[in-house]
Amino acid sequence: MTRGIRNPKIDPFFRKADKWKEEFAKLREIVLDCELVEDFKWMHPCYTYEGKNVVLIHGFKEYCALLFHKGALLKDPHGILIQQTENVQAARQIRFANAEEIDEMQLIIKSYIDEAIEVEKAGLQVEMKKHSDYAIPEELDNKFAEIPELRSAFEALTPGRQRAYIFYISQAKQSKTRESRIEKYIPHILAGKGMDDE
Incomplete structure (x- = not known):
């Protein structure tokens, strides 16, 4: 060997x-x-x-x-x-x-x-979850209903950017915190930007 x-x-x-x-x-x-x-x-x-x-x-x-x-x-x-x-x-x-x-x-x-x-x-690959497999936080869904163009802008983001937002928002334990995280990033999402984009 x-x-x-x-x-x-x-x-x-x-x-x-x-x-x-x-x-x-x-x-x-x-x-x-x-x-x-x-x-x-x-x-x-x-x-x-x-x-x-x-x-x-x-x-x-x-x-x-x-x-x-x-x-x-x-x-x-x-x-x-x-x-x-x-x-x-x-x-x-x-x-x-x-x-x-x-x-x-x-x-x-x-x-x-x-x-x-x-x-x-053997060339095996891990089957990755698609971004559509992740649950959208209820607070974000509510915000989409309130601001339809936010949903369109969110869906236009790359899968990785969508996932990053979903993870970040979902990690907050309280609904109030999830809502404030959404509010903070609405301008970013509408501008087609990811969380870390300037």
Whole structure:
């Protein structure tokens, strides 16, 4: 079995890591044992198979993780894959709190990486939800009834912009907050802009 290709350009990422240095080093060796090519994407070490993203190493305050780009397609016999938020459709994480966990799970981790490589070899794709599959918040629907041109402007937005508005408005727990979020962005929507557009 050949080893994956280590990329010296990524060494500084591992050298500079404060919190998860030992864990990152162990994860790197495990992933490289699975014959993947090491790259640097989204400011993190990313491992690819024939140019396709398979897994990424990243760290957070409470844990470090392997993020499988198409983790939703993995069988997960050990029940260890985690969906970061309900809005994440394809990616799944295996989280680690310390180096000992990584040592104990080494064979399991490799089996998940091997399966993720098979997913890429088979050309499988995660079926993403269409924006029409997302529920429009009631307050936004009411506003559409009140201002018909707002609905037209909203429907003319790209699916990604529509989703961003739906998520942002829906995340507010109180109806009053959802309404104020809608009010704030009415001019943006009418102007055909996304939330972050100037």
